[in-house]
Amino acid sequence: MLVIQEIRDLKTCKRLAEACLPLNLEVLVCSAFKEGFGESPGQQQVAILSKSSADGAWAEKWKTVGVVDPPRGFAFAVIPFEKAQIAVYSVHLKSNLVKGNSDRENQLNILKRELAAEQVVSHSTAMLKDYSRLSGFIAAGDFNTNRDQDLFVSEKTLQTFKEAGYLDWSAALPRKERVTHPGSGKYPDATFDYIFSKGLKQKGATEILHTKVSDHRPVTCEFELPE
Secondary structure (H helix, E strand, O other), X not given: OEEEEEEOOHHHHHHXXXXXXXXXXXXXXXXXXXXXXXXXXXXXXXXXXXXXXXXXXXXXXXXXXXXXXXXXXXXXXXXXXXXXXXXXXXXXXXXXXXXXXXXXXXXXXXXXHHHHHHHHHHHHHHHHHHOOOEEEEEEEEEOOOOOOXXXXXXXOHXXXXXXXXXXXXXXXXXXXXXXXXXXXXXXXXXXXXXXXXEOOEEEEEEEEOOOOOOOOOOEEEEEEOOO
């Protein structure tokens, strides 16, 4: 399965699936979130591709709470595997881009990511009522936060998943080996991309691949199916 962020649209997803032959990947869901004040979809969408068809799949915009309005949203799919169903989330949380008052905007960016994390956890709990065989969860993508930098020391985004029973399998890697966004200029190396799971046992180690296809390095791992 492929969990993708910053892909342009459904047409691009289908082209990617064709390029991955003979894997026979199906586009389960590709978002079409609008960007800014316009009516056109933005160019940074989220998607899920899989060899198996889904029992349910859709994209959902983040909910606004007060002045905290996270951009975009999540793509979601429930995929059947033998006797189990696995729920998968593709997320691309708020970036660290700031304009003007950097302290205030940094804090607002953090709040947007924290709110999004809370909504994924809440949504996953709700899905247990709708899918009787649901026994595992995966939340993956660009979280735009990093436990290794002082800028994020107060942020609770990653902790929210941990407290909800999700495991971050890359946490066991040495710091240099878990870099997913190589630094450039004033920006240091960072671990922004994660695969969180709940109710699943990992097979082997998490791998972070070195490629020039994107400025982010792909993260990959294998899981054992629940019995």
